[in-house]
Structure formats: C-alpha cells, structure tokens
Amino acid sequence: MPSAKLVPLTLTDEERRILEGWTRRRTTAQGLAMRARIVLTCAEGGSNTDIAERLRLNRSTVATWRARFVRDRLDGLSDEPRPGRPRTITDDQVERVVVTTLETTPVNATHWSTRSLAAQTGMTQSAVSRIWRAFGLKPHKVDTFKISKDPLFVDKVRDVVGLYLDPPGKAVVLCVDEKSQIQALDRSAPVLPMLPGVPERQSFDYVRHGTTSLFAALEIATGQVISAVKRRHRHQEFLAFLRTIDKTVPAELDVHLILDNLSTHKTPAVKTWLLKHPRFHPHFTPTGSSWLNLVERFFAEITVKLLRRGVHRSVSALEKDIRNWIKQWNTDPKPYVWTRTADQILESLAAYCQRINDSGH
Known part of the structure; x- marks a missing residue:
C-alpha cells in the first residue's frame, strides 16, 4: 500500500x-x-x-x-524546455531523423551515417549528430547476442547461480573450462617500443609456431586457479585435469564443478570417472550460455594481459609464460563476485524477448 x-x-x-x-x-x-x-x-x-x-x-x-x-x-x-536560443529544428524534423534511422537503411549501405542521413533529410550533419546523441542512437555499433534453446535453461540457470550466491558448506565450487587453440605467434619484425606520443607498434603479419590449450578451474570463493597446459584437447586431457583437481582439493571437501556442454566433458570415460569419485558434482550451464561460467572472465583477463599482444617463438615459450602468469595470479587472486539473482536474469531475458517480439523482428 x-x-x-x-x-x-x-x-x-x-x-x-x-x-x-x-x-x-x-x-x-x-x-x-x-x-x-x-x-x-x-x-x-x-x-x-x-x-x-x-x-x-x-x-x-x-x-x-x-x-x-x-x-x-x-x-x-516530456522534457521541460530549457533556457537558451530558440529551437531551429522542429519536432517533425526530429521525428523524421529518428524514424528514418530506426526503420530504414540507405540504398548503398547497411546503416546510416550522419553524413548520409543529413543528405537524405536536408539537415546539417551536426544536427543529425545531436539528435542521435539525444536519443542514444548509434547505427555504427552492433552488439551480438545468442538466446539459448536449452529446454532446461531455467533449471540450469537457477542451479548455477544458486552455487554462486549460496555455495554449499564443506565444499569448493570450481568453474572449469578449456581455452583451446592458443597460438604461439611471433611478429615478422621486432616490436617497436612505446614512445611519448607514439604507441607500441607491431608488424601486421606474424609467424605461427603451433598451439596449446589451457585447462583452468577457478575457485569462486578465493579466485585461486588450478591449471594445466596441454598440447592436445581431448577427453583424455580433461580426465587428467580432473585428477589434478582431485589431488589439489583437500579430500574432506566435496567438489562442485560448473561446466559447459562440450562433448569432452560428457564422454563415457568421464562419466565413469565421476561415478567412481562421488565427491565430484557436475553442474552444466545451459547450451549456448558460456557467459554463465565465471572462468570465462578469467580467460578474458589472461587474453588481454598476456596473450593478445604476446610474442612467442615457440609453444614451449608460450606455455612457460602462461604458467608464470597464473602462478603470479595465485599470489594475490581476485575472486569475481556474482551479484545478479536467477530471477533477475530470467526477468531481463523475458523483457528483452518481449521487446524484440514487439518490434516486429
């Protein structure tokens, strides 16, 4: 009331x-x-x-x-009028710019620019730019999305988010995944260091020296990472990593694993191993919902801070750098804190689906 x-x-x-x-x-x-x-x-x-x-x-x-x-x-x-010079652009002109931007495309492009829309509407380029800013329109930007078709989507979201927000006692929760096909790349010319007014410069082309894969298990409570670097990416390597986790986590604790639906996580050999180790409890994210696994945030961190601009002349050198980076990470780990409840996630998704349905797309 x-x-x-x-x-x-x-x-x-x-x-x-x-x-x-x-x-x-x-x-x-x-x-x-x-x-x-x-x-x-x-x-x-x-x-x-x-x-x-x-x-x-x-x-x-x-x-x-x-x-x-x-x-x-x-x-x-509606917005109250503000003091200043009288408006020179009418409401009809503003509406025309907004509707044209949202509901049409130019004949020679996939989206409008301020210059092309100004020519179309007979207005100045700066006027179109101001209207776009006022209405939050950015035709040059595109965000990608994927809506999971998993029939158990709701149940899996509640299961995984429940582990994040209310982890069980006498147990560790590990977000587990593999970052495969990490390339050892060497630039075709030496990297030129940053100078005042000049960014670091790398040659556009590069030489490939092979690939490796990073297996990682992120503990949500502490941010510590259990890792292994392996040349191949099969269920045999995943089983070996499970054994590493088993040896690392104290025997008196249960182990809850948050995993995606990769085939190597569900082979008969993996299922048999899990049955023989009842303290391990797998929890699978919905199909196409890797964003629900916090280890992806860790992979993004190591990509930005080490891999993207790294220069390696061999796979061995790449693997050494990865191990050293994770060793340094574990000296002062930073846990990623999940804040959104399952209900908030599902409500946001429902609202988005309703919105795109109402828009006619």
Whole structure:
C-alpha cells in the first residue's frame, strides 16, 4: 500500500494504453520509455522506495516523475524546455531523423551515417549528430547476442547461480573450462617500443609456431586457479585435469564443478570417472550460455594481459609464460563476485524477448 504522504496515482484506460505503447514502441526515446514504466509501476501501488528497487532506479527519479504525472498527466513526462536560443529544428524534423534511422537503411549501405542521413533529410550533419546523441542512437555499433534453446535453461540457470550466491558448506565450487587453440605467434619484425606520443607498434603479419590449450578451474570463493597446459584437447586431457583437481582439493571437501556442454566433458570415460569419485558434482550451464561460467572472465583477463599482444617463438615459450602468469595470479587472486539473482536474469531475458517480439523482428 502507498504511504499516507503519497498522492494516489490512478490511470484512465486511455492513459494506460498510451503509456504501455511508449514502453513497447521501438522508436520511443529511452528516457520517455523509462518514465512511462515508472508511472505504470506507480499505478500498481507501493512506495517510491519500493518502486525504485523494483525498477533499479534512484528513489528521487521515481518521486520526480510520479509528481510530474500527478500534476500534469501525460504532458508532464516530456522534457521541460530549457533556457537558451530558440529551437531551429522542429519536432517533425526530429521525428523524421529518428524514424528514418530506426526503420530504414540507405540504398548503398547497411546503416546510416550522419553524413548520409543529413543528405537524405536536408539537415546539417551536426544536427543529425545531436539528435542521435539525444536519443542514444548509434547505427555504427552492433552488439551480438545468442538466446539459448536449452529446454532446461531455467533449471540450469537457477542451479548455477544458486552455487554462486549460496555455495554449499564443506565444499569448493570450481568453474572449469578449456581455452583451446592458443597460438604461439611471433611478429615478422621486432616490436617497436612505446614512445611519448607514439604507441607500441607491431608488424601486421606474424609467424605461427603451433598451439596449446589451457585447462583452468577457478575457485569462486578465493579466485585461486588450478591449471594445466596441454598440447592436445581431448577427453583424455580433461580426465587428467580432473585428477589434478582431485589431488589439489583437500579430500574432506566435496567438489562442485560448473561446466559447459562440450562433448569432452560428457564422454563415457568421464562419466565413469565421476561415478567412481562421488565427491565430484557436475553442474552444466545451459547450451549456448558460456557467459554463465565465471572462468570465462578469467580467460578474458589472461587474453588481454598476456596473450593478445604476446610474442612467442615457440609453444614451449608460450606455455612457460602462461604458467608464470597464473602462478603470479595465485599470489594475490581476485575472486569475481556474482551479484545478479536467477530471477533477475530470467526477468531481463523475458523483457528483452518481449521487446524484440514487439518490434516486429
């Protein structure tokens, strides 16, 4: 129930229809869509603090737009005019730029640039750029995504996230995976060191000297990493790594392994080994959801800090550097802290799926 100090917020059917349309329409500005969600949530009841927590917003933001709507209704959700020079661009021109950007493409490209859209609309390039910034439009950028089709997606998310947020007692939780095909690359010319005003420079071409694979088990509580570097990447190497984990983790502790669905993790030999070692408990992430395994964050770290710009003239030199880097990491490990609950993940995914469904894609 709203507190006694809050003015009740009720909506007419027409107001609700318009607000819901603003939250779903692909061309709605993000600020306006957010304000519409605030008002719709306020209409369901609850204090400003409760609503701020539900929407993950600042309490003052909720209070501001609740009050604006109660006072001015739908008109109160638009931006107030700011002092300064009178506008030279009309609302119709702004809408044309936004709609053209979102709903069309130029005949000779996959996306608009400020220059091409300015020529199309008859406006200046700087005006198009300002409108894009105001509406958060970046046609040159593309993010990739993948939605898992795993029929047990929800159950697996809850299982893995549950281990992160509430790990079992008398046990260790290890995120396990392999980074395969790590190349030993040598540049065709010496690397030129960084100078004032000049970045480090590497030759564009390189010489390959072979590959290796890194097996890693990240302990979520401490950030410590159990590792092995091997030339091949088969279930035999994975079994050997499981034996390494078995020798490393104290015998009185259970071992919960977070794994992806790689075939080498599920061979008959691996399953037999796990049955013979009942303290090991495998937990598989959903298909196509490697982001759920925290060891991927560790792999990103070693890639950025060692592998991407490393120069190695042999696989042995590469493997030595990897072992030394991990040894140094383990002297002062930094655990990655998982914060989102399974419900928050599933709600975000459901909202995204709803949004792309409503957009017609």
